[in-house]
Amino acid sequence: MSATATTIKSKGNVWDGGQSPLKASYGKLMMWFFLLSDAFTFSALLITYGLVRSAHPAYEGAADAFISSQEYWPIPEKVFEAVPFLHGVHLPLVFVGIMTFILIMSSVTMVLAVEAGHRMDRKDVEKWMLWTIVGGIVFLSCQAWEWSHFIHGTDVGSLAKFLINGEWITSTVYGANLTINEYGPPGFAAFFFFITGFHGTHVASGVVLNFLIYYNTITGVYDRRGHYEMVEKVGLYWHFVDLVWVFVFTFFYLV
Template sequence: MSTISTTQVISDSALDKPRTGTWDGGNEPFNASYGKLMMWFFLLSDAFTFAAFLTTYGLIRHRYAAYDPAVNGAFHFSTKWWPVPDKVFNAFPGMGHADVPLGFVALMTMILIFSSVTMVLAVEAGHRMDKKDVQKWLLWTILFGATFLSSQAWEWSHFIHGTEKGTLMNDGTVFHGANLAMNQYGPVLFADLFFFITGFHGTHVFSGVCLLVWCFIATTNGTFEKRGHYEMVEKIGLYWHFVDLVWVFVFTFFYLV
């Protein structure tokens, strides 16, 4: 205590004045806590990983021939050209052989966007210290996240099992569906990229759901209420929105373009 009063006495001298600039320490120059900043920089590095995947997709897609109706006739799967996405992803659960181009992936996109909304609502409720609302919106987010994962499981299963017709391969046999070495839709790398890109994204969604479940339990136990703030919900929210953001890009570059 005595040291403080001593400092006050000599602080009139300009030399000994404490430095109070933005970067002189003792404050948060970015106005964000350590945890939030680290989440931002983790997400930046994760964005680089996903960008590497999508850039690889761009390179490989441009390396193969595109399907041209004028030259190749009516569309059919062939290892000679890159498949058209609306012809590959045109099945809908419970609709048998109906042709619903990109219908299911549209639904999955809506589910993920909606889960982002319920996540922001949870963060907003956290700012108001409203424990009940935080719980409610976290539960909705978990529900939509789990629904997205189940949809992706269905999508994978359908992609792996393929269509009844299959594709006549170069060795004269008919192949159905896809694995990492062979697929009925087009060049081998098409299925490989599908598995790696949507798989890596799905793993992120799964981790997000795990974090949300943990967060829900901590909220219910009153951990954040005792701490005096719900910043953890905000940090997990940043991660969750990032997963939605990645899906926006995967959706465009894998399914639309």
């Protein structure tokens, strides 16, 4: 009747229990699987963009003579060519390039924060988390400007046909919304809002999470806990947001 606990040594198979076969904590694993599911969501958006784009005629003429029209899909670098304070200057992709650089840099500072966490170096974690938060906020501000410019449109606008009381009326459209835009078929602006908006929402929640981590770091929560694994988990999320941007940059702005 004696209740003796005996340790049964398992014969080799790591999946028999009592040990961690993936050598990662529950939280980290779940973050990985969440990110995998999120990758499916972003892929669905980007691939559907590809479907709608390939179902529309492409622009056929010379690239230099490009003008926006509802008749064909626009060349992205002819659409995204504005930079703040440089009104009317033709600078294709420069602003979005700056945004890409900012997000990659904030990913680097996040890696440095995770590395500092491994060393239990609170001062360094604080420093790098703060830079990461700054990077995220700057990126979001750039995106706000980009959206505002996209919605308000250019000085030129473009011609669009409307069916009003059974008659086709041609008038000039400026800027964009979910039903009509000056840049191309309605789907172009709709996808711009959905894809960059969904990504921007991820960046915004990432900034909130980063701030929580920063707050917990300065109040010494992770020092008392004995490890900085939360920095690593939120770091995974932040890198994923950067990863998605790399794809958005290529498939929405470059191709």
